[in-house]
Amino acid sequence: MPNEGWGRLTIYVGAAPGVGKTYKMLQDANDWLARGVDVVAGFIETHGRRETADQIGRLEVLPRKRINYQGHTYEELDTDAVIRRRPAVVLIDELAHSNVPGSRHAKRYEDIEDILRAGIDVVTTVNIQHLESLQDKVEHITGVKVRERVPDRIMDLADEIKLIDVTPQTLQERLMNGQIYAPDKIEAALSHFFQPGKLSALRELALLEVADDVDQRLGSAEVVHPERILVCVNYRPHSEKLIRRGWRIADRLKAELYVLVVVTEPLSxxxxxxxxxxRDLSRQFRATFILRSADQRNVGPVIVEVAESLRVSQIVIGQPQNARNGPLGWTSPNPIDYVLRHAEFMDLHVVSSTRESSAN
Known part of the structure; x- marks a missing residue:
């Protein structure tokens, strides 16, 4: 939760574009305005949707900041203008947006943190596919690696999360009626992201994520002796998936998270x-990053040594890429074999490196 003196953060979450997050946010804001709340629009993205633009109604719309980059002029949220105006509540669309180079921050969520620190309440929107810890599941569902991502800690900052939910059939109808994308993009959307199976899976993901958030808030009592989770990774791309998996386990258990990298050779x-x-991703998930060196045959002993010194309860490790032979199907020396034999009273999660496993 934010520090004392921070503004309140409310996030409208959807499963996909077109569910009506911005529409509902604007509708609610006009209700607040009618009740005397000083609420303004800091940055609203209508995507050319007339119905959404009509919902701005009587809201005061703050000017945007214009930034020149590579011969083009772009409009971004003017954080300083919001803080000078000091409304009670500011609406800022698209939490996961990446700012144009030359902006104060690289990401809009960082601008929002500045505004929250100034004591101003912020209401924003995001689709579930932009959540950092869900990247592997989203990529498995959609076949697309989402570029714009939001750290889970931003969701943790929220005082309130509102799920805006519609059925996949309703989304497809809105798409066909031109309420989501321009007519020349409809066919491609129906063939890719807006397939019923993908929309249903994303909807389930959003429902589970918000339900999990509610459960954690209801059971937010302080854990006296938190569990400790150790994620063992190397410096290859599969490591990001392992850290996300470890974080989701730690988050549900309110456990402390550690990330161990064992380097066995000089790095290019x-x-x-x-x-x-x-290291940066570990920091984003508030994990303690540990770096150790060892020769190839001593990776397992190093893992066990670190796990025992930390008194971890669960270890997350990736399936070796040179899988063949051995008692678990891998070559020897295999660190997983060693961990299984020597890490007593610790649960071991072996995560497949194949894409299919990212739905688990």
């Missing part, structure tokens, strides 16, 4: 950059 410049990305 590209591998060093990958390692820094893993």
């Amino acid at each position: 410049p590209d591998e060093q950059r990958d390692l820094e990305r893993i």
Whole structure:
């Protein structure tokens, strides 16, 4: 939860574009305005939808900041203008938006944090596919790697999360009626993102995520002796998936999260950059990052040593890529074999590196 003196954060969550998040946010804001609340529109993205634009109604719309970049002029949220105006509530659409280079922050959620620190309440919108910890599941469902992502800690900041839910059939009808995309994009959308199976899976993901958030808020009593989760990764892309899996386990258990990287050879410049990305993702999930060195045959002992010193209760590790032979189907020396034999009283989660597993 935010520090004392921060504004309140409300997030309208949807399963996909077109569910009506912005529409409902504007509708509610006009109700607040009618009751005397000082609410303004800081940044509203209508995407050319007339019905949404009509919902702005009598709301005061603050000017946007214009930024020149590579010969083009872009409009972004003017954070300073919001803070100078100091409304009780400001509406800021598209939480996951990436700002144009030259902006104060790279991401809009960072602008929102500045506004919250100033004591101003913020109401915003986001689709479930933009949540960082769900990236692997979303990519499995849609076949698309979402570029604009929001750290889960931003969802944790929210005082209230509102799910805007419609059926896949309703979404398809809105799409066919031109209420979501321009006519020249409808056919492509129906063939890809807006297939009924994908929409149903995303809807279920949104429902489960919001229900889980409610459960955690209801059971938010302080855990006296929290569990500890250790995620064992290397510096390769599969590591991001393992960290997200570990975080979701830790989040549900209110557990402490640790990320261990065991380096077995000198890193190339590209591998060093990958390692820094893993470190940054660990920091985003508020995990303690641990770096150890070992030769190839001693990776398992290092994992067990760190796990025992931390007194972890669960270990998350990836399936080795050179899978063959051995008692678990992998070559020897295999760190998983060693961990199974020596990490007593610890649960071990072995996560497949194949894409199909990301739906689990």
